Amino acid sequence: MAKKETKIITKNWGKINPQNIDEYISAGGYQSLFKFVKEMNPETALGEIKISGLCGRGGAGFPTGLKMESVQKESAAADGEKYFICNLDESEPGTYKDRAIVDSDPHMLLEGIILASLIVGAKKAFIYINGNYRKQIEILEKAVEQARKKVFIGQEILHSKYGLDIEIFSGAGAYICGEETALINSIEGKRGEPRTRPPFPTQCGLFGKPTAVNNAETIANIPWIIENGGAAYAKIGSKKSAGTKLFIVNGAVKNPCVVEVPLGIKLNDLIEKYAGGIQRGKEFWFAQVGGSSGRLALEKDLDMKLEYDREAKIPLGSGAILVVDKTVDIHELLLSWTSFFRRESCGKCVPCREGTFRLWEIAKRLQDGEVSERDVAAIQDILWTLNNTTFCPLGKFAATAFSDAVANFQKEIYKLSR
């Protein structure tokens, strides 16, 4: 198990004082920034990221290199202004990987943001952070201050031609603001709700300027890629998706944990080896992969590979895994999912606003398992319209887990009463 040792994001965790920039530097930090300023230019650095095969870690798994390239190319705009946004609006239930990054190694994230901004050509970067992360906001503010003193941020970074300013923007904790266009609206001071695409943010984003929005975990990978080269990164992980990923295993396991593992690991291995297996006396029922919006992996899916793959039956999502044992009341889970989405829908489009509300209403009445055939039909209709007609992916997410549960556990959920 040589690959088990591969640590990119978590390499400094627990070893350095996260609030001290000097400790990060002596652990080899900010070397990539030096390397970039001295030896590289945005084009070569982008080349490395493209070779690395790094994908967005927020859930969609879009190739980071492509996204950055389209923003880098957009220099033709009149004033050439661009923005870079680090998406730290982590609000998927059961997901706290980005928070863990900030808690344990904020400077690695900061270095990644600086590098990524310079690569795309942004003069201003925002860190859009979930408003509930009070402590993390303080940590980041301190880290930015320290980096500014060391001239890693400012008009002339390391006395070179590159300049960058970083602003920490605290959202109010809305789930929808993790969607990039809603996030951009939120920074612009508008209501946090998704915009029509196209135009994509890479062409017309924050304040109408080309904007790259990347997840914090994605960004934290960039210093390592710049330092060690894209090819080295591509060797880690599986054929389909390169690199490592932070997984969060929760629920009926012995050791709930945040762990960095190369992509391509089997779900079973993750649960058994890293989380210590199922708790004693409990029996595996299913696992939800990717937070509240994730699909359900049954026993037969346990040997599926966890990787970013467009054709995968069960997408990886944010990497949060909830292991559910057979003592759990499925009705409570249904209610918890639906009440989350009912609360977090932005209210813009009809199917999501009304559909999540009605679904929650039915889930509430379903608590005793008694349901009329009328409700069963209504559930099917709502799930269908959420899946097919909503404005943004949130509606689709609201239906995934519920649909899977209804499809697989019909007996447990319904005690039909006519």
Next chain:
Amino acid sequence: MKIKINNKNYKAEEGELLYAVCKRNKIKIPTLCGTKEHHEGLCRICVVEQGGRLVTSCNTKVCDGMEIVTESEKISKARRINLELLWADHAGKCVTCKKNRRCELQNLAEDQKIENFHFIPRKEEMTGGEELDLLKDNRSRVVVDEGNSAILRTTELCVECRRCINICPTKEFSFNNRAGDVVVGAPYEKPLDCIFCGQCAKNCPTGAITDKNDLQKVIAELDDLKKMTVALVDPAIFETIIFEQPEINSKNKLIGTLEAIGFEKVFDLGFGIELALQKMADKIKSSGKNNLILSHCPSFNLYIEKYYPQFKNNILDVENPDELMAEFIKNQYASEQKINPENIVVVSISSCVAKKIKKSDNLDYVITVRELGRIIRQKNIKFKDIKNSDFNKDLLPKNESSKGIIKTGGAAEILAKKTKAKYIVADGVDQIKNIFNDLSKGRVETKIIECMICEGGCVNGGGQTRKLK
């Protein structure tokens, strides 16, 4: 470029919206949320199928070789479910609704053949105490705003289409709260305090924003034999009343109808317009000041008071034509005809909502075209028996051309001819803003300034009605 709709080829322009192409070619696609200028894709009813995927036709741009299907089982399923979801949240009892038979939600439900509402829980399904809370939850997000005398809002009937948000020239509305709790309203749900142009009420698809009215009182006055009810008919409404009642297809038919529903005398507002124009011309001639602002748009007067109070004194102090005419009727006319002015009820039928705010005692009621339509429907008259009629001969305008003031620029043109003065004209809030910013900085110097809040003037006024379907 060429696109294929339902297996037929059509031509389309670069950047055109799918919905626009379909509309031009008479391919019917139902929609709810869009207005002419704004397409947000909220209602998800205008969906069409593109390669098996559902897309909203209202905000999807065409591209070369696109293949679209506008009717399929999947599409009608999507439309049906989304409509039913909307209806489930729509607490309307249609018969009592002011928009009954003029409601786009109602029309859509008829078009899509919605037969029952799956998503509303039935009483017997609500058993436990907690479940009864659900019903309360449904009611808790109702905001009723009746704090003014022109516009009434009830979010109970709102379908959150955001037309009012998009169309409002001064951006008074927005979404409050999130998810199922969303209500449209002024910030912090304060009562509406705007310029009352009425465009929101005109464009609202349901009965959520309507005219605040005293229709029952007007009807009672019409039926009261002791009272003489007279109508002042705004020339701007002749062309639109047909949308309310297709049988009223001419001016003379309208006058005949008004007489049939109980107006004893139907006067041409042109008389009042001439009174107002004459008064304005006198004031312009006698005033040494420049930058005089015409005052015949009541909504614009409110706008100045609210946003540019420093120009309040530039407004010509002349009442609305309706006011002047009502005053004339209750004084001179009443004494000439030997009628007790207390028995005269003057009702102005207008294309303007703001007149309801600005009205004084002489003018008893101001009703919009929509309200007139409701009175006519309530009276349930037989149009076969209605004869064409003409305005009352007692008070007629001397010159038909004075009615040009219902379009933007009309009044300024007439007055400029009379007084030989220079003038500028602003149409809509955007232009008004520009002119007043220039005025504030002293970049503009002229004699007469005419501004209309509703773009195009009173013909597009907030009290007008729209063609449905």
